[in-house]
Amino acid sequence: MNFLRSSSRAIQAAALITAATLALTACGTAGASGPAAETGTFAKDSNTLVIGLVPDESSATSSQQPIADYVGKISGKKVEVKQSSNYAALIEAAIAGQVDVVSFSGFTYLQAKAKGAKFTPVGASVDASTHEPGYYSDAIVPAGSAVTDLAGFKGKKVCFVNENSTSGYLFPQYMLNKAGVTGGAYTPVMAGKHDVSAQKVAKGTECEVGFAQDITVTTSGPAAGLFKASDLKVVHREFVPGPPFAVADGLPADLKKLLTDKMSTVTTADIKAAGITTTEAFEKFFGEGNKPVDDKYYDNLRDLCKRLPDVKTCAGI
Numbered sequence: 001m002n003f004l005r006s007s008s009r010a011i012q013a014a015a016l017i018t019a020a021t022l023a024l025t026a027c028g029t030a031g032a033s034g035p036a037a038e039t040g041t042f043a044k045d046s047n048t049l050v051i052g053l054v055p056d057e058s059s060a061t062s063s064q065q066p067i068a069d070y071v072g073k074i075s076g077k078k079v080e081v082k083q084s085s086n087y088a089a090l091i092e093a094a095i096a097g098q099v100d101v102v103s104f105s106g107f108t109y110l111q112a113k114a115k116g117a118k119f120t121p122v123g124a125s126v127d128a129s130t131h132e133p134g135y136y137s138d139a140i141v142p143a144g145s146a147v148t149d150l151a152g153f154k155g156k157k158v159c160f161v162n163e164n165s166t167s168g169y170l171f172p173q174y175m176l177n178k179a180g181v182t183g184g185a186y187t188p189v190m191a192g193k194h195d196v197s198a199q200k201v202a203k204g205t206e207c208e209v210g211f212a213q214d215i216t217v218t219t220s221g222p223a224a225g226l227f228k229a230s231d232l233k234v235v236h237r238e239f240v241p242g243p244p245f246a247v248a249d250g251l252p253a254d255l256k257k258l259l260t261d262k263m264s265t266v267t268t269a270d271i272k273a274a275g276i277t278t279t280e281a282f283e284k285f286f287g288e289g290n291k292p293v294d295d296k297y298y299d300n301l302r303d304l305c306k307r308l309p310d311v312k313t314c315a316g317i
Helices: 002-031 060-075 087-095 106-114 166-178 194-203 214-223 253-263 268-273 280-286 295-307
Strands: 048-053 078-083 101-103 119-125 134-142 157-160 187-190 209-213 232-241 244-248 290-292
Touching: 048 060, 048 087, 060 078, 060 101, 060 253, 060 268, 060 280, 087 106, 106 119, 106 244, 106 295, 119 253, 119 295, 134 166, 134 194, 134 214, 157 166, 157 194, 166 194, 166 209, 166 232, 166 295, 194 209, 194 214, 194 232, 209 214, 214 232, 232 295, 244 253, 268 280
Parallel strands: 048 078, 048 101, 157 187, 157 209
Antiparallel strands: 101 244, 119 244, 119 290, 134 209, 134 232
16 A cells, blocks of 8 residues: 555656646747747847937937837837937946947947947948948048158148048048158148038148048039039048947847848838838938948957047047
């Protein structure tokens, strides 16, 4: 009897274990297709994506809202826009995990990354002047100038845009540094705007040589009648990587893949096809849409910061 009682209890225990195992398996299967199956971290919750935007002169919320709407459409999640009051605030939000996806600037991305933010760039907006995710900073001289390279800028009156301009000051400093033409070897002139810098160089009096963004030199400046394209000669140019759209590394793997696949190549046409209304401000801002980029795409910015460690923009990179 004792043997039979023990056997009965063993059979009952095995049955209970089997039933519990089946119940747990069933629960796991039921949740696999729902939000409970997502393994990852979110800035707010698994039903919401928080998108961070850099400050914009004409209200980033209005000019970039269709991007936020599109992210919500493809992810099936509620999207909240977190517009930072300044670049430093956006960096801190990324570091603190308060945003899930971010529309960075190139340097803002590197600053955030260097300070511990866990984000990966997936795409960058295409510039109309290059049809690539970035544009050029041009080193220019008057068409009839004897200067043929950056070394010839030594001893000259050099036009820059202003000290806060990436393509009109920061990259020009980078170009000159690589050419061995450092501060004190020339006379800087701050023109204030790209078109004014190009115009002054074209005249060749107040500025003998200088810098401006490529589209101003080739297109917008001549179109405005400030100078002719033939008045200027480009002796060197440097590519400026475009602002990246980055995804938090901590998001669930399937969601990261979805955002990477969709946002790396999204165009205005894609956004409209999703039933989202776009504005003229957005279409001007977004241009030809995104092309895929990765972290290495921004290596020339890192190199710039190694050569120009005292530049404020490079702090911490």
